[in-house]
Amino acid sequence: MIPLPSPQQLRYLVALAEHSHFGRAAAACAVTQSTLSSGILALERQIDAPLLERTGGKRPVFTPLGRDLVGRARMALASLTAFVETVDAAREPLTGSLRLGIIPTIAPFLLPRLMPRLRAAYPRLHLWLREDLTDALRSGLETGRLDLLLVTLPSDCGDAETLSIGEDPLSIACAPGHRLAQGDAIAPAALAGERLLLLEQGHCLRDQALAACGLPAAPLSEEFGATSLHTLVQMAAGGLGVTILPRLALAGGVAMGAEVAVRPLAGGAARRIGLAWRARSPRAAEFHALAPSIAAALADL
Numbered sequence: 128m129i130p131l132p133s134p135q136q137l138r139y140l141v142a143l144a145e146h147s148h149f150g151r152a153a154a155a156c157a158v159t160q161s162t163l164s165s166g167i168l169a170l171e172r173q174i175d176a177p178l179l180e181r182t183g184g185k186r187p188v189f190t191p192l193g194r195d196l197v198g199r200a201r202m203a204l205a206s207l208t209a210f211v212e213t214v215d216a217a218r219e220p221l222t223g224s225l226r227l228g229i230i231p232t233i234a235p236f237l238l239p240r241l242m243p244r245l246r247a248a249y250p251r252l253h254l255w256l257r258e259d260l261t262d263a264l265r266s267g268l269e270t271g272r273l274d275l276l277l278v279t280l281p282s283d284c285g286d287a288e289t290l291s292i293g294e295d296p297l298s299i300a301c302a303p304g305h306r307l308a309q310g311d312a313i314a315p316a317a318l319a320g321e322r323l324l325l326l327e328q329g330h331c332l333r334d335q336a337l338a339a340c341g342l343p344a345a346p347l348s349e350e351f352g353a354t355s356l357h358t359l360v361q362m363a364a365g366g367l368g369v370t371i372l373p374r375l376a377l378a379g380g381v382a383m384g385a386e387v388a389v390r391p392l393a394g395g396a397a398r399r400i401g402l403a404w405r406a407r408s409p410r411a412a413e414f415h416a417l418a419p420s421i422a423a424a425l426a427d428l
Contacts, residue, residue: 132170134207137200139166140178141270144197147186201269205405208271213409220413222251228264228273229256232332232356233400236379237277241424248420260329268405275414276403277421279331287403288411292418293425294397295373297339300359300387302366308388315340315396322368324359332398336371339396360385373398375425400425 135156142152143163153163171178178193189197229238234256245254257264257273261282267273269285276284280291299318301307307317318340325333337343353359359370364385372381372389382389402421404414 130173132173134204136166136170137204138270139163140170140193140197140200141204143167143187144189144194145266145270149187204271205269209405209407209409212274219251221249221416224253224255225413226255226257226272226274227277228267228275229258229277230261230264230279230331231258231354232326232330232373233277233279233375234258236375236381237421237424239379240427241421244420244424245417261331262329265403268403271405274404274408274410275417278401278403279335280399280401282331282403284403286406288406288408289401289403290415290418291399291401292422293400295375295400295425296391296395296397297336298372298374298377298389298391299369300363300372300382300385300389301369302364303386303388305366305369305388307369307390310390312393313390314393315342318342318369324353324362324368324370326356326359327354330354332371332373335398339398340371340392356381360387363387375400 138156139152139158142155143149146152146155149160149164153160156163158166167178176192177190178196180188180190182188238256242254245252257267259267261278261284264273264276264278265282265284265287268276268287276287278284279295280289299307299313307313307321310317319342323337323342325336327333353362356370356372356376360372360382362368363370364387371392377389400421402414402418404411408414
């Protein structure tokens, strides 16, 4: 019988490819760096082939075979996860653990409304939350570290299945003395020529807000960078420009206490919120069952 690699060895290999650093990969796997290195070395001996180039550099360099096996390791881990999920789903739907990944422009504003609903509707469901950018969440989904994502659509979720559950209308925020503060609903075309304050690269709201307003992609600014909507609100209050905010964040108090004027964007400018899960997941029916609770929390706004 051919000796098979262990799931842990595959996790080490995938983590090293994702983090490109032995220390960070070991931390992601909750092991020491020596344990991770030994695990990969044991895997190389087991298959009698090098996966890494031993050049003495600090960053790992994969051999062509190593790069190919990283992709196969991801698929193998996803299959193993689906194996376990099939057993769990067969016992009783929406019970046990569910690892949910949420992007930062949704998590702090929706969860206070959503969590009480889920606890009441599914008392035996244990929800583990991970807040991160879309790319990191997609990687977690592909490798089985996450079961379900709550993101905006369209997003690059790889081969994942997606389900739209609602829209999140967009508004602009600016200093009270700004010309746009004098109107009611603001036409997206009125933003042309304005200095737009946007989140840094990697936040999907950046490009989706521009697309919803029909505006061209904005270059990254070297003068400032913001990773939170709260920071953008304060910058707008300071007269540095205009920012675009989703209704979800406004209802969650992102502009509370800030001296800004908030005006809705006309023409139905909005971002879509939806779920994403691994294609052919045995828990797909459960994820569909969760959608109404999430949509109801959005409707509360």
